[in-house]
Amino acid sequence: MKIEALYERFKESSSVSTDTRKLSKDCIYFALKGDNFDGNKFVSQAFESGAKYCVVDDKNGVLNNNCFLVEDVLNTLQKLATYHRNNIGVTIVSLTGSNGKTTTKELINVVLSTTFKVKATKGNLNNHIGVPLTLLSFTEDLDFGIVEMGANHQKEIEFLSNIAQPDYGLITNFGKAHLEGFGGVEGVIKGKSELYVHLKEHQKTVFINTDDSKQVKQIEDFENIITFGSNENNDCIVEFVEANPFVSLKYDGVDIHSQLIGDYNYGNIAVAVAIGRYFKVSTDSIKKAIENYLPDNNRSEIIEKGNTKIILDAYNANPTSMLAALNNLNQLNAKNKHLFLGDMFELGKDDQKEHQIIADFAEDNFDDNIFLIGEIFFKTKTNNKTSKFKSFDELKAVLKNLDLNDSTVLIKGSRGMALERILEFL
Structure with missing residues (x-):
């Protein structure tokens, strides 16, 4: 199907969806494929959930005249987006x-x-x-x-x-x-x-x-x-x-x-x-x-629980943003600073070196109350200022008995660490 013709169907639709669990009535559904799923298998479900049209790249997914067969659904979605961008x-x-x-x-x-x-x-x-x-x-x-x-x-x-x-x-x-x-x-x-x-x-x-x-x-x-x-x-x-x-x-x-x-x-x-x-x-x-403007979604949020101030920056982390957050905390005129730092992912061969740099910086700039969480941080060389935990589950036992009264707390780690879970124990 040519993009021009598909675009006319798009304009008749309420929205675009790639997930049958979240689609809206009269939308156009694009049956994307991934390593572990095939959207072509959910065309019937898409229509039942209110889709007006479906775009598929498997002929077995063509259930009626409102199904449009293309060579590649993802490529078609991308081309349609550019076509729309230039039209509006x-x-x-x-x-x-x-x-x-x-x-x-x-x-x-x-x-x-x-x-x-x-x-x-x-x-x-x-x-x-x-x-x-x-x-x-x-x-x-x-x-x-x-x-x-x-x-x-x-x-x-x-x-x-x-x-x-x-x-x-x-x-x-x-x-x-x-x-x-x-x-x-x-x-x-x-x-x-x-x-x-x-x-x-x-x-x-x-x-x-x-x-x-x-x-x-x-x-x-x-x-x-x-x-x-x-x-x-x-x-x-x-x-x-x-x-x-x-x-x-x-x-x-x-x-x-x-x-x-x-x-x-x-x-x-x-x-x-x-x-x-x-x-x-x-x-x-x-x-x-x-x-x-107030930040949200675990991005540099300031949360106050009683007289404890929490800097929640647990949406993501890499060596640059981690050092920036630590520098910022170091400059704050605050007492009883606590660090909860989680593993940083996708660093490849540099992962251990970069985690060691962060651990060293923390120990050089903060008195104590340093908590490192994750398998990579666990392998770093640290002194008795620092507590290390292979997993969040190991950390939980310590959190339950930790006195954070009148403290300033930094929580930062990669998204996969989900360190916002610490809030439940503070």
Whole structure:
């Protein structure tokens, strides 16, 4: 079936779904396949649950005239997304980076939404399936669509950029994330910079943080650049004031007091300010949007239980974000600091070395109350300041008897560690 014809069916549908357990009435269902599932086997269930049309790549899945047989369902979904993106003419802002993507996406969203109609990537729908679904959720009445793009190997950002075809783009930072897939830090820089390459080749615009020398190096011969940062030569000057614990900055003569902790969030806020300024959002609107934004979903949340303050940053972790969180806690004027640090995944051959660096840093900068959780951290060499646990189950027995009264607690680890479970015992 040609994309043009399928697009007409898409426009007749209420939404797009790839999961029969979550589809809405009159949607168009795409029967995706994976290593352990085949969506073609659930076509009957999709219709029973209210789907209007189904797209399949197995002729046995064609149950009626509302089933459309294609060569590859995933490829068709991706092509349809790009076709739709070009038909509705919405301005697309794309972003990627090792850390802070989702927070930055949300900040850009709240700033632009004060003045325009905007829709952004939902949750973490930022991969080869999530990006097409995000694009297909955009409507022609939008002013902006914000597309987050994640990657764990080379050429993935290039691929997603070709699908989304962004008008503007930015990279939050280059860090030690997904080292196994990217092949080291230089591989991360090369892989993430595929967004810059795409924007340059299509004469589109980059927002660049000039305080980040690694990023500046990647766009030395670019023409369409909007600069931001603390230097007075930038297109948008955003001065860092403090992070104690919340980030404050100054823009256009106005102090902005965010509810985000850690100086590592300065760049994430600054780019949202820069994008707002570029699209002529008023200073007052930018200030209110940023000051009212509250992080959630285990991302740098501040939780208070009695007189115990908890920094919950358990959505994900890599060596760069872990060190940033520890540095931030170290700078806080707080007593009785407790660290609960979980294993960091996808580091490949560097996993033991990077975990040892974190363990050493913790012991060098904190008096005691250091708790390391996970099989990789368990293998690190530590002194008697540190308690190590192979699993969360081993930690539980200690948590039940731990006195965290009048303490400041940092909880950070990779998503697979699910360290937010610690909250049940505090």
